Amino acid sequence: MGVVSRSVGNAFRNKVRSGAVVVILAVAIGLALAMLVANQAVGAKVDSLKASVGNNLTVNPAGSRGGLGGGNPLTTADATKAAAVAHVTGVNGTLTVRLANAATASTSGSAGGPADRGGAAGRFGSSGTTSLVSAVQPGVLGQRNNGTGSTGSPTGGTAGGTTQPTFTIPIQATGVSSPTTAAGTALKLTGGAQLSDFAANSTQALVGSTLAAKNSLKVGSTFTVQTRTMKVTGIFDAGDAFDNNGIYLPLAATQTLVDQAGQLSSLNVVVDSIENVAATQAALTTALGASNVDVTAGSNNLQSAITSLGTVQNISLIAFIASLVTAGLIVLLIMIMVVRERRREIGVLKAIGASNRTIGVQFTLEALVLVVLGTVVGAVVAAFSSNPIVSALVAGNTGSTVSAAGPVRGGGFGGGGFGGGGFTRTRGAFAGASQLIGTISTSVGWQTLVLGAVGILAIAAIGALIPALLTARVRPIEVLRGE
């Protein structure tokens, strides 16, 4: 029997006490690991935010945000100017239009003219028609005060004695020049493939999942936009019912179909580094004309989000250290108790030739056996508790619910209907910090486990060594005499 097997055996001399110690250690170590996981997950989220949003600027026609009107639409010439500004590494223009259901538009007879991005609006502010039927019902709010201030119903109503036409929510079509959203992020497909043909005569389309379900569309199905038959290449999931009620089309095809050649709704501008965002924002405003465009930076919200997440990171780091120290104190106190109980044994071991080092190693190994068991159980505890802990920390410090997954989006329309004009939702510009944070996913990787375990074992070794060496230093007779 060597010192290792002797230590393992000694660790379970008192099985009830050892079991209790392992449980207590598991809670402390589990909490420490969960905090370490939380710290790393939040750190990764900060990096991700900086990478995805931090360098982006959004350019919109002046005053168009919020659906309350706006100036002239952006053009491809504006995109070219933006691309020439210093520190700009990429420009992604999009055109967002609304399509009314062809059947509904023909019966109402009053589909409005081009009204995107503000400006004079028709009743429904649509730019064209489609064979698709909206998957979103306007409900009571959508029918209320629709031009006259009276409350209608989804099937029509009266206002001041005048019969109001049935209101339906138009379908948002976004023209893109690459397989990304207006915010520059890739769409999450649930089936099919991304857009690949971006020519003006392209017939490719991506359809949101709820819209596809409403219209019984699958990959390969067809529908019409204006007079062109489009083919579904993919079904996407943007995270909520409203976004999933839209379609993505090639930019040039969209411009052709709605007769808005060369026009853009917004530009997503990528800056070379987060440090140059402010300067580039000013340069873009100057280059495109302050009266023509609004240039907004996601970094305002980003800063707020990072500050909030930084608080969570600090809390989790402090909690990790506190849990680690607690685990160390538990080991220290337990080993003080164990060593005091076994002073006689230590005296005997010294009397028969054990060195202080041998005694220190034996008691340290005994403590490590308990800590290793506590770490194994604690890792399981951490695996199950880290997500709820991160959720609670993030929600408590940012007001964000970490389960609110989905793309970043701007505000811009109230609950009182859409009759006043365009309600194109500009993405990114008005996103709040909590929306920006979105989902934080945690994972207990082996690196985290190794890092946490090394810290815990180091603390445990110190906690076991101190009482063992203090006792081992005394003369054998001092511990034997008292027995």
Place this chain on the structure above:
Amino acid sequence: MLQVKDVVKSFNSGDRTIKPVNGVSFSLEQGTFAAILGKSGSGKSTLLSLLGALDKATSGDVIVDDVNISTLPDRKLTAYRRDDIGFVFQSYNLIPNLSAKENVMLPMEFAGVSHGERSKRAAELLNQVELTEEMHGRLANRLSGGMQQRVAIARALANNPKLILADEPTGNLDDETGELIIALLRQLAHGKKTTILVVTHDHALAAQTDRKFRLARGQITEA
């Protein structure tokens, strides 16, 4: 082999200085079986702990094979206890959750002996003290007092020490087992030339030793 020169051990109790060992001097040749007799509290066990380097003398010299252990640093004292001394305690002091054999193997483990060799030698030593094979694997706390004392003697012999110090080795044993232990110690002294010093108040044991000393009020005289 063993020279004890004017050894004093004193400690303070309140405002008094107590000297359980006060200027003790004697010497023993190799292979001597000797006994120190004395009443309880006469300083016998204290003297034994000084000779076994379990404690430090206040003054004086303890010389074992020309090495003055009174001046050795802690690290060398550990080696002295491990290699040169075998200590038999009155209350056995075995490690309770280890088997008889594992207890005997411990000093050899500290001396760096390989597992196979120490297992073999431990079995030999336990056989030598007449502990049957089936008892070798029994936990120490499940052995009778006589068996535990035999295991303690086997453990003291593990590293072939020059000097065995035994504190009341028969104090907790019945007469029959006590005689067995005495015979064993005599055989070790005379057969293996191991120097053995026992402290006892058992005159039957003392009668069988080669030399007898009497300790009273901290001072020693040869009987």
